[in-house]
Amino acid sequence: MKNLTLRQIRIFSSAARHNSFARAAEELHLSAPAVSMQMKELEDELGTPLFGRVGRRIELTSAGEYFWVFAKKIHGT
DSSP, rough: OOOOOOOHHHHHHHHHTTTHHHHHHHTTTOOOOHHHHHHHHHHHHHOOSEEEEEEEEEEEEEHHHHHHHHHHHTTOO
């Protein structure tokens, strides 16, 4: 995990909270493709999918649930 960034964790947290890359993008003032790209890079870095994608809807995988616990600790929530 040498390329994991706080920005990626912030984007992940927003996407997980909203179950939507588009809503995360709105909240963070980014484009939806930028959010998607950051999440793809994060998943590649971790070596596991964090989101299951069903059409435009996303859901956390088991690994995503564990990572969200980690992300909340990083953000202090």
